C-alpha cells in the first residue's frame with residue numbers, strides 16, 4: 001500500500017480516493033479530490049494558489065526542512081517484509097508525528113514574534129504622537145502610581161539589605 005501525494009495541493013491521497021490522470025507522455029498526475037483536479041484542468045499553477053502546500057512552502061509559511069520529513073520520502077526500492085521492522089515502524093509513527101507537531105508549533109510561534117513586536121512598536125509610536133489625546137488627569141494618575149511602586153520597591157530593597 002502506498003500513500004501518494006496530490007499533485008496540486010500535496011496532501012495525502014489514500015487508496016481508493018481521488019483521481020489519477022495519465023498524460024499522453026505517460027506522466028502521472030494524482031489528485032486528492034475533484035477540487036484539485038478541476039484546478040489542474042483550469043491550468044492553474046499550484047504555486048500561485050494560496051491553499052496549496054507549494055504556495056505555503058514558497059513563502060516560508062510552513063516548516064520545510066526537518067528531519068521528520070525524511071520518513072515520508074518516496075522510495076522506489078520495495079522493502080522486504082520483516083515482522084520486527086514493521087512492529088518498530090508502527091511504534092515509531094505516533095512518536096514522529098508528535099515531534100513534528102511540536103516543531104511546527106514552534107515554527108509558527110517564531111513566525112508570529114516579528115508581527116507582535118511590530119504591533120508593539122506601532123502602538124508605542126501612536127501613544128507617543130497622540131499623548132495629548134489622553135486626559136491629563138489620567139496620565140498624572142499613572143505617573144503617580146508608578147512613582148509609588150518604585151518607592152515601594154526601593155524600600156523593600158533597603159529592607160533586604162539590612
Ligand SMILES: [Zn+2]
Pocket residue numbers: 006007008009010011031032033036
Ligand atoms: Zn489535492
